[in-house]
Amino acid sequence: MKIFSTTRLYLVAIISIAGLLRMTYPGLSEFKSDEARLYASSLDFITNLEIPIHGITSSIGIPNFPISTWIYAIP
Structure with a gap:
């Protein structure tokens, strides 16, 4: 059994990128x-x-x- 499925890996990657963008480029959000x-x-x-x-x-x-x-x- 896989510990990390590819779907979970994609989800973690998307959330990490979104968090990084929100913290480093605050002008991108309202x-x-x-x-x-x-x-x-x-x-x-x-x-x-x-x-x-x-x-x-x-x-x-x-x-x-x-x-x-x-x-x-x-x-």
């Missing part, structure tokens, strides 16, 4: 208030050295998981 709040939260995380316990608030009022804030805080 930048609206949600992204501004995410970057502000990441900057606050870096400057105050306090790990956020939740991300930005979703449209229905529930806070998102903070993984996006943590990722954008990577220099």
Whole structure:
């Protein structure tokens, strides 16, 4: 039995390329208030050295998981 199927390998490659493009070329994606709040939260995380316990608030009022804030805080 194969550990990694070709479909899984393609999926990982596509997600990796998409993540790399989003992190290295932020101008390729739209930048609206949600992204501004995410970057502000990441900057606050870096400057105050306090790990956020939740991300930005979703449209229905529930806070998102903070993984996006943590990722954008990577220099």
